[in-house]
Amino acid sequence: MIRQLRRVLGPEHQREYTRFLVWASVYGVLQGFAVSLLVPIARSLADGDWAATWRWIGVLAIAVIGCGIAHYVQAMRAFGVALVVLRTMHLNIGDHLVTLPIGWFAGKTGSVAQVASKGTMAAGSAAAHLMTPVVIGMAAPASVTVSMFFFDWRIGVALLVAAPLIALAARIASSFIAKSEHATHRAAAESSERVIEFARCQPVLRAFGRTSDTGYAPLRDAIKVQQTVARRTMVESVLGLALNGLAVQLVFTGLVVLAAVLALGGELSGIDLLALLGVATRFVQPLMEIGEYGGALRQVRGELTRIQGIMDTRPLPEPSQAAAVSAAGTVEFDHVDFGYVPGTPLLKDLSLTVPPRTMTALVGPSGSGKTTIIRLIARFYDVDAGTVRVGGVDVRDQTAEDHMAQLALVFQDVYLFDDTLRENIRLGRPDATEAEIDEAAHLAGVTEIADRLPAGWNTRVGEAGSALSGGERQRVSVARAILKRAPIVLLDEATAALDPENERYLQRSLETLREHATLIVIAHRLSTVVNADQIIVLNDHGRIAERGSHDDLLAQGGRYAAFWHERSSIRGWRLAAGATPHTGSS
Numbered sequence: 001m002i003r004q005l006r007r008v009l010g011p012e013h014q015r016e017y018t019r020f021l022v023w024a025s026v027y028g029v030l031q032g033f034a035v036s037l038l039v040p041i042a043r044s045l046a047d048g049d050w051a052a053t054w055r056w057i058g059v060l061a062i063a064v065i066g067c068g069i070a071h072y073v074q075a076m077r078a079f080g081v082a083l084v085v086l087r088t089m090h091l092n093i094g095d096h097l098v099t100l101p102i103g104w105f106a107g108k109t110g111s112v113a114q115v116a117s118k119g120t121m122a123a124g125s126a127a128a129h130l131m132t133p134v135v136i137g138m139a140a141p142a143s144v145t146v147s148m149f150f151f152d153w154r155i156g157v158a159l160l161v162a163a164p165l166i167a168l169a170a171r172i173a174s175s176f177i178a179k180s181e182h183a184t185h186r187a188a189a190e191s192s193e194r195v196i197e198f199a200r201c202q203p204v205l206r207a208f209g210r211t212s213d214t215g216y217a218p219l220r221d222a223i224k225v226q227q228t229v230a231r232r233t234m235v236e237s238v239l240g241l242a243l244n245g246l247a248v249q250l251v252f253t254g255l256v257v258l259a260a261v262l263a264l265g266g267e268l269s270g271i272d273l274l275a276l277l278g279v280a281t282r283f284v285q286p287l288m289e290i291g292e293y294g295g296a297l298r299q300v301r302g303e304l305t306r307i308q309g310i311m312d313t314r315p316l317p318e319p320s321q322a323a324a325v326s327a328a329g330t331v332e333f334d335h336v337d338f339g340y341v342p343g344t345p346l347l348k349d350l351s352l353t354v355p356p357r358t359m360t361a362l363v364g365p366s367g368s369g370k371t372t373i374i375r376l377i378a379r380f381y382d383v384d385a386g387t388v389r390v391g392g393v394d395v396r397d398q399t400a401e402d403h404m405a406q407l408a409l410v411f412q413d414v415y416l417f418d419d420t421l422r423e424n425i426r427l428g429r430p431d432a433t434e435a436e437i438d439e440a441a442h443l444a445g446v447t448e449i450a451d452r453l454p455a456g457w458n459t460r461v462g463e464a465g466s467a468l469s470g471g472e473r474q475r476v477s478v479a480r481a482i483l484k485r486a487p488i489v490l491l492d493e494a495t496a497a498l499d500p501e502n503e504r505y506l507q508r509s510l511e512t513l514r515e516h517a518t519l520i521v522i523a524h525r526l527s528t529v530v531n532a533d534q535i536i537v538l539n540d541h542g543r544i545a546e547r548g549s550h551d552d553l554l555a556q557g558g559r560y561a562a563f564w565h566e567r568s569s570i571r572g573w574r575l576a577a578g579a580t581p582h583t584g585s586s
């Protein structure tokens, strides 16, 4: 844990941390030394040598004063380190998170939040409360052992043999408990996920009559597993603690027996024996304390491992010198291979070119990789082979800032901040004038939303935009994109089944965006596909099946043409995998 804490603190706080460790060790060593002085004091008393007795008492007084000073300094330093942990760890984690590929966050938002809050608190309190007993638990027995070599080498040897035995027993007990604690942690995480699911899915569960009478089986099962695992953990923890306690007691008993044997053989006086018993007690007590802190130590170690896991995740490599954009508004895929799972390629040898200020529609069966293409353009992930060029330059040769400056993203899962409509649009370009915001809002149809809301433009949109409908949220997101004036707009049409109002605004926005920007759209609406300059039809093997304009593809008489003829009678469509047309509303 000492090493883990050092790693997560970062290089700039190493000196502070080392100073704390030194003072805590000095405190532990002085404690052990002070206790060991009982032996020479007892011996000189037994010998009736008052001068030596007072001399040793003087040394004890100095050691005790030293202990007090070391205690104070190490406590202040421990709080200093704890404050540094709390102050800097959030910043370190935050600074690191912004360098990670966006794709890394998929499915991790819950655990990242947990680590950033609970993990840093645990690390901070470990520095303030746990490190001192741990360091003393190691330093004091070591100091007692070394001191005993000066006063009675036989006891010194006995302590030297005993220490590793106690450490071994503690390690066995700890690994025993850690295994069951790990299972408890997993079971607890599973049932809390099921509880969240249960709360979130209430409308669905109620709609299907899965109320509390019938219960929600996954949650019930998860709780049952958690209870079983918790029972087992309790038993195993008690056994582990008992093993630890037994080992310490056995060592203590061994030391008492050894001292008694020496006393009986006339090698030690009665007063020597009493002094050694005191020393032996002080030897085992810190070791016992380390065992008692075992649970808390393992918990902190787990949190530090999770923090370290985030900090060890490699950021997207950035070039030391950014390449300048050479062909603004173009997007190229050059023999790209990509898969989310190593060894399972999704896109294979994919090449495509999107000229500036054109509109490209991506169509294909569900799961064919349309969203993945958009994510690669935005560099959520790096390709496995080939090159993705944005603005004529490999995305890996651009800084994240230069790269993202060329893109505006309108995704299905639009995230709005719990702020006013106006501030949510302003996010697209913070230095935009009020008139520019008004214009973007008007084009995307947000003005009409504001007119309807009770506080107009000043209405807060709620957590993640919960006060707006899906179509309205997308209109705000489109307004952001219009305001940004990025040369390339990536847009995932929310759904084929937009209501006429949202449909009209989206159509108008696309036309506006098209005047200045390159548009790459995951197209669900017939009108988008027909109006595109280029249609890329993906097959379900991660390759491009057909490409061209609507007229070209109809003339080719291939798969697109077949589906077109079949589906053009309904609004909204999507190519389905294999030979079976997709018959849903999308």
Ligand SMILES: Nc1ncnc2c1ncn2[C@@H]1O[C@H](COP(=O)(O)OP(=O)(O)OP(=O)(O)O)[C@@H](O)[C@H]1O
Pocket: 106, 340, 341, 346, 364, 365, 366, 367, 368, 369, 370, 371, 372, 373
């Ligand atoms: N983060 C991820 N990790 C692992 N696999 C993923 C991830 N995201 C997508 N996939 C898988 O990659 C494949 C392609 O997904 P993608 O979202 O690109 O398809 P799509 O053509 O956009 O589908 P749809 O039209 O249904 O939205 C799917 O099989 C999907 O399950």
